[in-house]
Amino acid sequence: MHLKRIELHGFKSFADKSVIEFQPGITGIVGPNGCGKSNISDAVRWVLGEQSVKSLRGSNMADVIFNGSEDRKPQSLAEVTLVFDNEDRFMNFDYNEVEITRRLYRQNNEAEYLINKEPCRLKDIVDLIMDTGLGRDSLSIISQGNISTFADSKPEERRGMFEEAAGVAKYKKRKLESIRKLERTKDNLDRVEDICLELEKQIAPLKRQKEKAEVYLELKDQLQSIEVSVLVKEIENLSESLKDLNVSLDFLDKEKVTIDGQILLNEQQNETLKKKMYDLDQEVNGLQGQLLTAMNNVNELETQKVEIDTNRKHILENTDKEDLQARIAQMKAILQDAVNEYNDRVHRYNETKEEKMDLEASQERNRNDMMALRQNIENLNLQLHNNRARKEQLIDVVENKSGYSYGVRSVMKARQSLNGIIGVLGDLLESDPEYELALSTALGNAVQFVVTKTDEGARDAIRFLKDNKSGRATFLPVETMQARRIREEHQVVCQNTSGYLGVMSDFVRYNTPIDSVVLNQLGHIILVDTLEHASALSRATFARYKVVTLDGEVVNVGGSLTGGSYKQQSSSFASKRELEMIKEVIESQEKEMTEKKSKLNDLDNMAREISHNLLQKQMSFAKLEVVVTNKKSDLQVAKSEYENLTNRSIELSEIQSGAQDNQLINELNEAKKRRDRLTEAIQAKRELRMSFVNENDKIEETLRASRSHLREIQSDMTQKQIEKAKQETELSNYLLRLNDEYKMTYEYAKEELATEVNMHEAKETVRLLRHKIDSLGNVNLQAIEDYQDVSTRYESLNTQRLDLISAQDSILKAIDEMDEIMVTRFSETFEKINKEFNIVFRNLFGGGRAELRYSDPDNILETGIDIDVQPPGKAVQNITLFSGGEKALIAISCLFAILRVRPVPMCILDEVEAALDVANVERFAKYLKEFSSETQFIVVTHREGTMEECDLLYGATMQQKGVTKLVSVKLKDAIDLAQTA
Numbered sequence: 001m002h003l004k005r006i007e008l009h010g011f012k013s014f015a016d017k018s019v020i021e022f023q024p025g026i027t028g029i030v031g032p033n034g035c036g037k038s039n040i041s042d043a044v045r046w047v048l049g050e051q052s053v054k055s056l057r058g059s060n061m062a063d064v065i066f067n068g069s070e071d072r073k074p075q076s077l078a079e080v081t082l083v084f085d086n087e088d089r090f091m092n093f094d095y096n097e098v099e100i101t102r103r104l105y106r107q108n109n110e111a112e113y114l115i116n117k118e119p120c121r122l123k124d125i126v127d128l129i130m131d132t133g134l135g136r137d138s139l140s141i142i143s144q145g146n147i148s149t150f151a152d153s154k155p156e157e158r159r160g161m162f163e164e165a166a167g168v169a170k171y172k173k174r175k176l177e178s179i180r181k182l183e184r185t186k187d188n189l190d191r192v193e194d195i196c197l198e199l200e201k202q203i204a205p206l207k208r209q210k211e212k213a214e215v216y217l218e219l220k221d222q223l224q225s226i227e228v229s230v231l232v233k234e235i236e237n238l239s240e241s242l243k244d245l246n247v248s249l250d251f252l253d254k255e256k257v258t259i260d261g262q263i264l265l266n267e268q269q270n271e272t273l274k275k276k277m278y279d280l281d282q283e284v285n286g287l288q289g290q291l292l293t294a295m296n297n298v299n300e301l302e303t304q305k306v307e308i309d310t311n312r313k314h315i316l317e318n319t320d321k322e323d324l325q326a327r328i329a330q331m332k333a334i335l336q337d338a339v340n341e342y343n344d345r346v347h348r349y350n351e352t353k354e355e356k357m358d359l360e361a362s363q364e365r366n367r368n369d370m371m372a373l374r375q376n377i378e379n380l381n382l383q384l385h386n387n388r389a390r391k392e393q394l395i396d397v398v399e400n401k402s403g404y405s406y407g408v409r410s411v412m413k414a415r416q417s418l419n420g421i422i423g424v425l426g427d428l429l430e431s432d433p434e435y436e437l438a439l440s441t442a443l444g445n446a447v448q449f450v451v452t453k454t455d456e457g458a459r460d461a462i463r464f465l466k467d468n469k470s471g472r473a474t475f476l477p478v479e480t481m482q483a484r485r486i487r488e489e490h491q492v493v494c495q496n497t498s499g500y501l502g503v504m505s506d507f508v509r510y511n512t513p514i515d516s517v518v519l520n521q522l523g524h525i526i527l528v529d530t531l532e533h534a535s536a537l538s539r540a541t542f543a544r545y546k547v548v549t550l551d552g553e554v555v556n557v558g559g560s561l562t563g564g565s566y567k568q569q570s571s572s573f574a575s576k577r578e579l580e581m582i583k584e585v586i587e588s589q590e591k592e593m594t595e596k597k598s599k600l601n602d603l604d605n606m607a608r609e610i611s612h613n614l615l616q617k618q619m620s621f622a623k624l625e626v627v628v629t630n631k632k633s634d635l636q637v638a639k640s641e642y643e644n645l646t647n648r649s650i651e652l653s654e655i656q657s658g659a660q661d662n663q664l665i666n667e668l669n670e671a672k673k674r675r676d677r678l679t680e681a682i683q684a685k686r687e688l689r690m691s692f693v694n695e696n697d698k699i700e701e702t703l704r705a706s707r708s709h710l711r712e713i714q715s716d717m718t719q720k721q722i723e724k725a726k727q728e729t730e731l732s733n734y735l736l737r738l739n740d741e742y743k744m745t746y747e748y749a750k751e752e753l754a755t756e757v758n759m760h761e762a763k764e765t766v767r768l769l770r771h772k773i774d775s776l777g778n779v780n781l782q783a784i785e786d787y788q789d790v791s792t793r794y795e796s797l798n799t800q801r802l803d804l805i806s807a808q809d810s811i812l813k814a815i816d817e818m819d820e821i822m823v824t825r826f827s828e829t830f831e832k833i834n835k836e837f838n839i840v841f842r843n844l845f846g847g848g849r850a851e852l853r854y855s856d857p858d859n860i861l862e863t864g865i866d867i868d869v870q871p872p873g874k875a876v877q878n879i880t881l882f883s884g885g886e887k888a889l890i891a892i893s894c895l896f897a898i899l900r901v902r903p904v905p906m907c908i909l910d911e912v913e914a915a916l917d918v919a920n921v922e923r924f925a926k927y928l929k930e931f932s933s934e935t936q937f938i939v940v941t942h943r944e945g946t947m948e949e950c951d952l953l954y955g956a957t958m959q960q961k962g963v964t965k966l967v968s969v970k971l972k973d974a975i976d977l978a979q980t981a
């Protein structure tokens, strides 16, 4: 068996589909670093089932898929196929050629495995190659890394290689499977034993319960056969008795209804009588009330009569009629006086009240006026204060020239000592307010120019400023200043231009003779109304003149424009005018203030007067209130006395005429008649009521008899109903027992089972049976069934348990056998390899000796492998103590020793000889050659010595960046290629 070819597509740097053909013997793969040589051994390893991404030099499995290069996009799938020649059936597979394929998709990380293009599982591939020596731990793929770590590995890590060589891997795998099976069997056995134990615990009590239940059922059968008959008989007897009871109850019920009716009738009669008696009582009460009133009336009238008689006698004896009339007349006059006085005081009272209210209103008005006036004065005061402050500011500007420059102020201060100073131009000129802004604009800085009479005066002043370091100023000497004017032709143009108002010098007034100065400064400046007109006029006069507007905008000579808003009106003309104005305002405000203060004084005096008057009025009003009350009471006394006297006069007249007497006697007779009528009516009603009382007594008698009879009937009925309820309960209990205990109806029991029994004996038997059943205690009828179930289950599980024990024994036996085989095979192979190792070592090292050792000789199944070597001329040392090259050579010795004992069909050696010196490389290559008749070698190498022994050489290149391409090369080219590495 040998590897015929590898087909790669999308695997690592093999982006394109590549087919690498191999043949028996040694195939060398050479090429520069990083060109993808080792990716070939990765590909073989991957197809043979490698699952460790670390072994494949990646961080996850998708790293094996071509992930793109500068010019190539990544691939979505990696696929590698190994094609083996199997004509010798070395692989246990009945085909001459065996293709093993592995694929991996990037998108879902899904893997696919195929054997001869048929999908299969990874396990199938692993099983297929298991006995071929191509397994994971075999020597089929050995890299430089394996070689260098061989020496430094722990003894246990080296064991895999020896196991593979001894062919114990499959036993190991089987043993592992057996152990797993054993564990599963043990688990099952434990589970079954647990259940058995549980069931054993249940069986004994269940058996006891079952036996008890069977006794119970037996007794229950006996009981049923007797008790059913007893119950049927009882039910029959009770049914008969209940029938009789129902008949008696019906009869009693009817009788009760009759008596109830009678009682109801009597009660209604009684009620009617009572109602009548009640009505009569009400009527009698009413009549008695009337009688009482009538009797009182009679008494009163009789008393009056006695009083009248006594009074008449007294009056007639004591009263003088003429004297009475004189007193009435006198009293009438007093009364009239009292009325007049009262009315007079009331009138005065009302008048005073109105005056008081008027005064209060005046006081309120006065208060409000004063308050308003005070507020007014305060406001005026504030304005005055502000205006005075502003006046001070303006005086400072206008009179103290604070707005002027230091030089101008110095000159003006010293004007008396200087020669011919007329004044500051701004102070000398005046204009109407509407032209002030324009004038100020027209003058500009010239407003501060100092006008002198002569040139000499100006020079003197300049000298003065200079000498005293008092600033600078500009001087306009009247004597030398030249007038400047608008040319005539331009004057014509101006007059024909709209908005033209005149030449600025025409809009100023001045008292001193300074014509030349005024014309010099203003005679050539034109005044117009608006900026538009100013621009038009400037254009019309070729921008020769300065044109100003009323708002202070300017079109300068040459045509430039100046304008905008002023922060505040600050021209000296305006200040002067404002100062005059503010002085007038202050004067008028001061006058107004004096007037207002005097008015406030008047109001204050008035307030005092009102307060005084109001106090007077309040006091008068309080006095009058008392007087009116007194007068009113005097009037009432006089009135009452007058009325008494007039009443007495009328009374006297009536007594004398006798009218009063006759009327009283008539009234008394009428009252007596009424009293007698009422007494008769009351008597009649009382008699009628008596007859009702007698009738009522009779009905009550009947009622008492009826109620007593009714009570007897009710008591009888209650007895019978209790008896009936008792029997019904018994009956339903019997029926229930039939139903509950024997699951049958009364009809069924009577028809099918009941027999004639001696009730006494039967009841005794029932009692005894029941006693026996009760003494059984709790009975679990389910136990019979449960016992059956549990014991059947127990038997089945017990059988399973025995089967599992026997299976466990078999597995243990098989494991022991496998262990035995593995120990034998391993130790035999180990001994052979050990022998060969010594020989190969001596050949490669040119002498010395080497030995393999078990690290744990007592446990051959798990022992690690230690190596002791003694190169020629050196002491025995452990492998870890040698140089890199020596370690590699020892590892290679071991490799060849294993190959001698257990040749593998194919072996990939990836730069294993890289660390050897030239002489050792040659020895290594010779060994390869020696083994190549039995083993196919694929050698990734950079070493010439190795290349020389190769039967076929491939050069790996990356003509396209990042993509590996393999081409067949001659030895010379191969050496060149390796040298570019």
Ligand SMILES: Nc1ncnc2c1ncn2[C@@H]1O[C@H](COP(=O)(O)OP(=O)(O)OP(=O)(O)O)[C@@H](O)[C@H]1O
Pocket (backbone or CB within 6 Å): 011, 012, 013, 031, 032, 033, 034, 035, 036, 037, 038, 039, 040, 063, 064, 065, 066, 067, 068, 956, 962
């Ligand atoms: N998934 C991948 N896609 C594309 N290129 C990959 C992928 N995995 C590895 N490579 C490339 O493979 C190259 C390494 O290949 P390899 O290790 O086989 O080189 P080498 O010829 O054995 O080098 P040396 O002689 O140095 O051992 C690197 O260039 C790496 O970029």
